[in-house]
Structure formats: structure tokens, C-alpha cells
Amino acid sequence: MEKLQQLYAGKAKSVYATANPDYVVLSFRDDTSAFDGEKVEQLSRKGEVNNKFNAFIMQKLAEAGIPTHFEKLLNPTESLVKHMQMIPVECVVRNVASGSLVRRLGVEDGMNLTPPVFEFFLKNDSLHDPMINEYHIATFGWATEQQVQRMKALTFEVNQVLKQLFSDAGMILVDYKLEFGVFKGEVCLGDEFSPDGCRLWDAETRKKLDKDRFRQGLGGVIEAYEEVATRIGVPL
Ligand code: CDP
Secondary structure, eight states: OOOOSEEEEOSSEEEEEOSSTTEEEEEEOSEEEETTTTEEEEOTTHHHHHHHHHHHHHHHHHHTTOOBSEEEEEETTEEEEEOOEEEEEEEEEEEEOOHHHHHHHOOOTTOEEEEEEEEEEEOOGGGTOOEEOHHHHHHTTSSOHHHHHHHHHHHHHHHHHHHHHHHHTTEEEEEEEEEEEEETTEEEEOSOOSTTSEEEEETTTOOBOSTHHHHTTOSOHHHHHHHHHHHHTOOO
16 A cells, blocks of 8 residues: 555654555654653664564464554565554553663562563653553543553553563563554554564573663664564564
8 A cells, every 4th residue: 555645753663644544554764762762873674673573473463362553564664554543651561670660669670570560651752751550541531441451451461472472482571562542443552562662581691682782782782683583483
């Protein structure tokens, strides 16, 4: 489907209209950002790796019965997705403590979290994506009670599928962030699932294979993404 005018440009992806108002083109760029857009660099091949990675994961999740916006790969850097109304909250599940949880609560990095922790954040860079709870979501009308319950249930279902998928390939799914939208009344998984929005560690060495390599200036960012992709069987 031919892409028409640009509707939106995010930090790493752009969205284009198509002739069909129900579908948009998601275009994955090489731009890589961290710290709410304060650190930005171009990483060669990132758009292509993340587009293909996301397509593979979204298909796995769809096979497991999780509704997603993904329709099909269009070319190396673009996918066709459902045109959803996005819910402005981020859903995070943590299997292992790292990142902001460690900074906030002073718990040990790498500690196993049983049961896994669930957190909501408001999607708002200028406010630095503050942590929120279900009361904020209800009071400010960001989602209905039913949508909140659905997002939580789907985020935990994703955990079951992906913890196993990465564990089978010798990796630990430490944590991840999901975003949802509404398409024809149904809550569906949107945005992307790629090493940009999750933490993945090698199970043996605990080597970081995700965007922390970029945040922490460790180098080998795309090489690590490609290694994860290859290990789980993403055709690159
Ligand atoms: O990454 P940071 O330490 O700032 O935040 P976090 O709350 O520890 O992030 C939890 C997980 O969500 C990590 O896998 C992040 O990569 C991801 N995340 C994201 O993709 N986008 C955000 N705006 C915030 C977190």
C-alpha cells in the first residue's frame, strides 16, 4: 500500500497515512534516543533491524492470541499497521530489577522479582514520563477501567510468551515497555517490541544486549541487536 502524507514523527519512527484510513505505514528510522530525547544519534541499520525484529515478535504474539496492530512488512524499514487511537500510557513489566526501579527503590540491580512488577508511566517526554497509577488514569481519563485491566492482562500474557522465547535462546527478558491503542473498539498492542524498549541480558554472562548499551555508551549497540535477532531466528 502506497504511503501518503506524514501524520506523525516520533523519536525513532514516523507514521504515514495510506489510501485506507484504517491503516498507516510505520517507518523505522536509524535515529536512536535516550533520556527523553536528550541523547540522540544515528545508528546505521537500526531502522531495518528493529522493523524486522518487531515484525517477528508481533507475529509470535499474534500466534499466541494477543491482538496487535501489526499487519505486514512492506520493505526493510517499513511495516503496515492498523491506525489506532493510542492510549498515552506506557506499561512496564519487570522480571529482574534494573534501571529506574533500582534508582527509585535502592534495590540491587539484577535481583529476581517474584512476582514480576507492573508499572504504568505517562507518555510525556517534557514531564520525563512520570510514574502513574490506575487512579491517575481514571481521574484524567487516559483510559477506561476496562481498558486498564485489558492492558495489564495483555502485558502479562506478553511476558509469558516472550520470557520463554528469549530464555530458549539463552537470554533473560529483564523488563520491557509496551504501548496500546484502540482499533474499532478493541485494545491492541501498538508501537514496537525491539531491543530499544526492553532489557535483555545474556543468561550466562549477563552481558547487556539492549538499548542500555547506547544509554551507557558501551558500544556495539546494533551488533548486540543483531545478535539477539539471530539467536531468536529473526530473518535479517
Ligand atoms: O530506561 P530507564 O532506566 O530510564 O527506565 P525504566 O523504567 O527502568 O525502563 C523499564 C523498561 O522500559 C526498559 O526496558 C526501558 O528500555 C523501557 N522503556 C522504554 O522503552 N521507553 C520509555 N520511555 C521508558 C522505558
